[in-house]
Amino acid sequence: MVTNTIPLPATMRALEVRAYDGARASLVLVERPLPQPAAAEVLIRVVASPINPSDLLFLEDRHGVHKPLPAIPGYFGSGVVVAAGTSMLARMLVGQRVTFGADHPLSGAWAEYALVQALSCAPLLPSIGTAHAALLLLNPITAWGLVDEARQGRHRAIVQTAAASEVGRWVVRLSRAAGLPLICVVRRAEHVDQLRAEGADYVLNSSSPDFDQTLHSLSHRLGATIAFDAVGGHLMERLLLAMPSASRLLLYGLLEEGAYSIPPERMIFERLRVEGFYMLEWMQRRGYLQTLRGFMAIQKLATEVHPSVRACFPLEEAWSALQLYRREMGAGKVLLMPGLRRGGCAPNV
Template sequence: MKKVVLPAYNKNIIKAIRSLHVDECNPLEPGKDEVLIRVHAAPCNPSDIAFLMGGYNIVKKVPAVPGFEGSGVVVEAGEGAEDLIDKKVSFFIQEEDCGSWSEYVVSNRKKLVVLDDAMDMDQAACFAINPFTARGLLDIALLRDNHTIIQNAAGGQVAAFVRQMATDMGIEVIDIVRKERTVTRLKEEGARHVLLESDPDFEQKLKKLAAELDARLAFDAVGGALAGRIFNAMPSDAEMVAYGGLSTRPVSGIDSMDLIFRDKIISGFNLPEWREQMDDDF
């Protein structure tokens, strides 16, 4: 069995990627309620990049196998999971001794999504993280009874899922992007409110639009100075939820007076914790 191995973490992502190599390992065996999956495809997400750099919440003993999600077919099963043999699945794994950048993985059945035969397996490889992240973020909007949200990195996949789900829920979305061509693309796709972060009047436009639409919830995938600019433009009783750090920089430029006198807060969203909460609830 072959697997991709990260020999050591490296904050220089180029060096981290160049250090990856393919290695042979012993076959895996599923335990109780577990299955052995022959991997069809596994993506590289921002969380994987952070993991390679040693900057993610999950730190494995190195050498380690990267990858947190993928798609494949169940080829073996332990006790209590025999009904899943030959099923096409999307999986989510974070175990110490396993990663999706491998020919085979072992996963607990609770961390699988059984797929319809018609579903494209390449697309299914990206099914376990981005759509669930979007749903978890929108749960916050529903709990807060927010009718408008702000999101940066709006050209990405999580943002696309947020946009679609929010539309279905009757929630307005203010999208923030880095490139003019992304503004054009999103508007062609039907996005109503798209702002360019490099616009000289960006903060003024965002503040005006946030006030008009009562946008008191923001989803931040970037961090850095942009997160601070968004936070400062939001009205009172607002919350910014950080779920990524694409800029690799800490959130900065926050107006502390907003925290003290305008009841504005910053929180974080952790997908594994949300999934565990869902398991407990159901």
Template sequence: MATIPTTMRALVLHAYDIGSYSSLTLEERAVPEPTRGEVLVRMATSPINPSDLASLQGLYGVRKALPMVPGIEGSGTVVKVGSGYFARRLLGKRVACAAGAGDGAWAEYLVAPALQCSPLPDSVDDEQGAMRIVNPYTAWAHIKIAQQAGAHAIVQTAAASALGQMVNRLARLRRISVINIVRRDAQVEMLRSLGAQHILNSESPDFDAALRDLCRRLNARLAFDAVSGAMTGRLLESMPPEARVVVYGGLAGELISMNPGELIFNQRHVEGFYLARWISHQNRLSLLAMQRQLYRLGDLTHAQVQLRAPLEDAQHAIATYEANMSAGKVLFVPSMSAG
């Protein structure tokens, strides 16, 4: 196994600024040491997720102490381990990994909890492995929630995203109809080319009437909302009484607005979904079973990549992803050279 250096390059955030990432800088840092139950991963690649953008602005569920290295997930090779059975069994293996309470994955090395690392089979490369936690787990959770609710149809916003596409593929496998909401005609055509049947453009003048009609015809009483803002209220008003909107994102950047009468008189409900909390409520065996099933499903959890960037190009990489998230993921590749 290659020698581990004493220092590494890492992207470091120094301030939480809404709408700006200017405090994110590339720095030289000491390579962290794994302790009990932890592993040191030499990072191959790490994606930018919407949750990463929220974290950079201090809008995510957990505000880490600054300065800190961002990056929720990634992939790489375990090159050193702390004590403990689960950590020792990962030494030398390629893994998908999620950052713990400390620094994140946008660096050459990451210390991660062993229980938040999953060995990658040979059939999964580093790029797809880096995206095997946040979106696949969320898509799986959404479908499980739908099944537990006995739903035969669901609504989802931001449907052209990598996550939205995964939900469509998993829902088709489980024979659950999906009403997909997007913002552009190009996204309508893209989803249609991928086999989606029910697609609505929220910018169309007849959107609310069309959504109401589809929800009635399909008896869609469960929605997953990544947009929030006014969209949450529009979803509530379009679905039948006793419907439920699960909010898991805030892409609109606005407070949720809704008619309180929908909650009071029509018994409609709004709740939140936070992946880390959902995972914490699952037992270890069920999570391992989920991981195995997701790997077996293969292409159903495949994510497109629009850009691979070195750590030096962080500002350009983030701007590219923010400008068009539905075009595919943007990946940081620490071994890449700038230019």
């Protein structure tokens, strides 16, 4: 039996991926039957869903999560729980505003309604706006997990790349809260100024001629033996060669295509380590309660910081939204909002 609070429509509008080729013609707005929640699931009326780098990878079938075609994209979002299956947790969430991970193979966040495991939802504090909350699960929890890895590994300081990204800006806040010195690496002068204004103590520009030397001396002085790298490729190689012996690099993004090459003798004798970091695996490893604890702390910090939302689009303008985001990822997040209609724009997120 399904519990719901309000009369629900029989169908919903959803974006559908018809082929994993990243082409415009393969992303279509369709009308689908409204899905029904099973015992441990809830149905959410979606308010907002951000476009993230992981969604771009998904559209080309290059992400860890694969859904059978035709598939509804969108990994994360926020909204209101409007129906639930029979489990106690699912029923407790009915009527609540939540942020969620859209983990169901037959559902996704780029739709008017999303079917989600109750365990993949987190309730919102009254101080957090529903649209803002769409940005509070993936990137902040990734940052929380990365900083947790640094704490658990007793590293004295951290290096991070793509530091002006959403994940990077959360790492700035969380490492400061944890009392861990952080060396931020960006590739544009304006991001150096932005991060300093947001409280980052050490910000290096990888385009500067003295970057490798400065990173070498600073990471040795601070004892920075862990790096969070979203870029990969040549930059990853430069980090490892500059950082102290026994350094560990957590690769969590693929912003630059291409292989890296480190002389094997450096890997061996300096005991360098490269590991993949995947937020969903970290959440499973640390458990629901630890993740929820992190999320509650993140919501408290989030009220102090205005989210960097660049634009909001209705589902029918998803292609324009994707193009805008792809052109300049660092200029702020782009949200899809199923409740908007063509021509409608940015509410006060």
